[in-house]
Amino acid sequence: MSFIDVHTHINMLEISADEALRLAAENNVKNMITIGTCPDDLPLVLSIAQKYYPTVACSLGIHPHEAALFSPEMADFIRKNAPLKEVVAIGETGLDYYYNNAPNDVQIAAFRAQLELAEELNLPVEIHTRDAEPDTMQILKDFKGRAHGLLHCFTGTWEMAKVGLDNGWDISISGVVTFKKAEELREVVKQVPIDRIHVETDAPFLAPIPHRGKKNQPAFVTHTAQLVAELKGVELPDLQKQLRANAQRLFPKLPIQ
Ligand SMILES: [Zn+2]
Numbered sequence: 001m002s003f004i005d006v007h008t009h010i011n012m013l014e015i016s017a018d019e020a021l022r023l024a025a026e027n028n029v030k031n032m033i034t035i036g037t038c039p040d041d042l043p044l045v046l047s048i049a050q051k052y053y054p055t056v057a058c059s060l061g062i063h064p065h066e067a068a069l070f071s072p073e074m075a076d077f078i079r080k081n082a083p084l085k086e087v088v089a090i091g092e093t094g095l096d097y098y099y100n101n102a103p104n105d106v107q108i109a110a111f112r113a114q115l116e117l118a119e120e121l122n123l124p125v126e127i128h129t130r131d132a133e134p135d136t137m138q139i140l141k142d143f144k145g146r147a148h149g150l151l152h153c154f155t156g157t158w159e160m161a162k163v164g165l166d167n168g169w170d171i172s173i174s175g176v177v178t179f180k181k182a183e184e185l186r187e188v189v190k191q192v193p194i195d196r197i198h199v200e201t202d203a204p205f206l207a208p209i210p211h212r213g214k215k216n217q218p219a220f221v222t223h224t225a226q227l228v229a230e231l232k233g234v235e236l237p238d239l240q241k242q243l244r245a246n247a248q249r250l251f252p253k254l255p256i257q
């Protein structure tokens with residue numbers, strides 16, 4: 001029974017893609033979605049997915065940090081490539097008012113435009129949201145029934161999780177859940193229905209305990225899955241089976257191995 005890393009950045013890892021995939025395979029991580037963030041990395045992300053498919057699929061989008069670079073040309077690039085079998089989602093897009101690398105209104109405009117694009121292309125969306133809960137919640141409500149996907153690296157409140165779930169969004173848990181101070185997040189995980197949960201690394205960021213402080217890689221998703229199984233009170237193989245079913249439902253194009 002294999003693991004899936006629903007959000008990773010293969011082009012940003014400290015180790016080579018070959019090495020990352022070898023270590024992932026050793027740990028039974030057999031599917032991953034590598035995520036685009038900016039105009040410069042989208043062609044690279046796409047080429048990595050084409051080279052390593054079916055183990056690696058990809059998501060195309062512009063990160064809130066780079067929201068000022070979202071343009072009609074970027075939308076056209078995504079539109080043109082979305083029919084490829086390797087492209088299984090749109091994103092990451094969303095709002096990040098913690099770093100605030102782009103003005104809020106620019107982030108909101110790029111986020112809304114990418115949700116509209118996802119609706120047009122009928123693909124799920126990987127959302128990044130940090131310190132922006134009220135605006136994110138409003139936009140999710142505005143797009144209810146039109147866009148869906150997951151809230152990646154979820155670290156928000158139960159209220160945010162609930163609004164996401166009620167408006168058609170799944171919750172993806174990263175290595176942050178293993179951190180000592182993440183008590184509130186562990187409580188959220190206990191409350192999220194097990195058929196709406198996913199796990200991810202967001203590698204090279206946020207390595208889970210016992211690798212905290214090192215650069216993250218897809219193989220480490222196993223530690224996050226183990227803790228989520230404990231929090232949900234299920235055996236790991238049962239959680240794996242559930243996570244595979246969840247991923248297949250949310251990402252119909254993902255070639256689960
Ligand atoms: Zn993110």
Ligand SMILES: [Zn+2]
Nearest residue numbers: 007035092202
């Ligand atoms: Zn990311």
